[in-house]
Amino acid sequence: MSTFTSTKQEKRFAIRGSWWINILFVAFALVVAYYLFNLIIYGKCAGGCVVGILSQSLVYATPIAFAAMTGLLCERSGIVNIGIEGQMLMASMVGYAVNVYAFQALQHIMDPTAAGNISRWMALLCGVLATVLLGLLLAVVSIKYKVDQIIGGTVINILSAGVTGYFYRQFLASDVPPGPGTFPVVAIPGLSQIPVIGPILFDQKPLTYTMLVLVFFVFYMLFYTPWGLRVRSVGEHPRAADTLGVNVNKTRYISVVLASVVAGLGGVWFTLEAVDTFSPNMTNGLGFIGLAAMIFGKWNPLGALAGALIFGLGSSVTSILAIYRPDIPSQIPQMLPYVLTIIVLTGVVGRAIPPAAENTPYEKQ
């Protein structure tokens, strides 16, 4: 019985083709975009403004990258998850509710700072737990009951919209006790003092760091460990994997659950890191944009991160544009990320081939 080991052949596929040309191309595009942008806002963005934009785009990229990692882990194992949007919405609602009410309860038995810390971590945990439950629903429905996975994802989206809206109206719309607020910014000592890179990379909130670490961790796990090879083989050719002794459905269950943990992190980002309130439909399509980032990255974590960063950059540029050019209707820049998504999906950056066994339930012989 042969065991799975990652070979040299595999490693070459991890970063596809001539990657340095891609990097050169992206750098060139960024420079061009920067000059165009300055042309539009009459050259008012330089120095600190640029650092601000880049730092902000990393912030905006965080939920998108989390969503992309979720989609990636699911799809690499052969499960299409379009319910990420709903999962994140659920996590953001649960996170907010737990954060506020746990703080209210804990306030009386300890000092507010400690209570805030504990309630935030509890909120994070509960948000993740909620998405894992939704993920299990998707997994059971699509693996055990062999329902079309797109329908399964749609169920999750509608269900989450309903559940979050319901709890919002019943418990969170009014008379909400004051909460402990979002995670504070954690400047990494030493590294955050580096001139340009410091404020961009090392002066962020915890989930943003988590995201950056996670992307590389997922990359390593998928392409350099036997587990990753199993996941990918299950997504590409489940029968072959099964023949070699991989438990296809178990692998898929595990992937979906892990992916849901990631989606939970992306969801609680909205209420534990971005803003201190919950509003219905606050995820606003970022889950779907995450899927687009994943496709942009050709189902590769590093590429997906690049895609997420581009979307993040688009969002932060939009907010700067609103400041310097109020005469441009805000809807036009607001449309840009969505237009960009469609352009990305049409394969302008090269045709992306999804895992072969996507959306097909596995039937053991």
Add this chain to the structure above:
Amino acid sequence: MSNPSPALPNPANRSNRLQHLVDLIGIPVLAVITAFIFGGIVIWITSGSLLSVQQAYVGMVRGAFLKERALSESLVATIPYIFLGLAVAVGFKSGMFNIGVEGQFYLGSLAGAFVGQAFGQSTSLPAIILMPLSILAGGLTGAIWAGIPGLLKAKTGAHEVITTIMMNYIAYRTVELVISGPLKDKVSSAVQTPAAAQAAWIWSLSSIPARLKDPLNALGVALYMAIVFFFIGRWIIGRTNLKNRFQKPGQRRFASLGFALAVGALFFFLFPPFTRVAWPFQDPYDRLHIGLVLAVSASVLVWWLLWKTTIGFELRSVGANANAARYAGVNITRNMVVAMAISGSLAGIAGTVEVLGVTACHCMPVLFSTGYGFDAIAIALIAKNDPFGILAAAFLFGAMRNGADMMELSSGVSKYVISMIQAMALLFVAAPAIIRSIYRFRLRRRDEESETLEPRLKG
């Protein structure tokens, strides 16, 4: 098993037919009931008393059927659901997930309102032209908006689920941009388009007697009825002994044409006086409009298109098995675009009918649609994409939507609970095995065999 099932079941057998009907609607009905029970449990847990469950559901029923004008308000909400459910179903049947009906609905209503206003002001066209023109504009806009993702999928492989959702967001922003900018009503303080000309309005039922005083409008009604009865005539001839009398197709066409003209003339001369003498819909605050007739016609039309025409056959064959269809010589690319265009046009028409029939200002306000599109996906799936099943499912959803406000008012239970119920119903319809295991009813032996056999044949 002691009694072996027959090798070839006889479809004409009466009990078999009944069994078939139960199979067809049993699961959806049980799914909806189970979903309501589930919703009740959620209300029970979150409010802590069974009484509020009862209050909530009684309130919903009262709001949907019993209070003043409740039934017609339920039907008003049903109308867009019918169109949009059909739109999603056409997509599903052709293998395209049109998640973007919301955006097509949005842009379609904008186009309808715009044409109704612009052409109405400048040309003073009569209703018989302007109303169909507005509807056509809405449908065309929806078709184009949906055709883009279809084309992108066909040409580049961009998956329509994500592109249509992105098109939704672009549609919202576009509408906002256009309404707050170039098309804004200069007179009104609200952000909305100028009101459409009266000739473009979709008639409310209470306005019909006044409308029919214009002979042109009466002619329009007669024409519509003639078309409907032309097809009814052909159907009757085909189904009864009359088909032996009219042997040649030309004779049949001639006979049904005569029948249609007779009915049309009857309507032209007798219907307007009838509405003046005895018209059941007198209440001017009743918002029910003739969009209901259009919606029902649309579902018949979609059924005819999908099951009785070559285009429909090709669409369905692509939806059932794209590879097989390609080998059989079907143009997959074209079918993707056609399917999306038909689907989008239905969504666009829904928007136009809604904006010209229901909104108080007969214009497009900036905050217009509220999530009809996503409900429509559930409607199509619960109805198993059957055009007539959609009528029932749409009415269910319309009644729930209409009853939800009353429910919230009388019991304090948030109306979002209906989204939960709808999602659960959708889940149970999509995974009937869950329903079967809850209610423990056995499949007939033949189905059990086929359920285990089918994937093996596939693999």
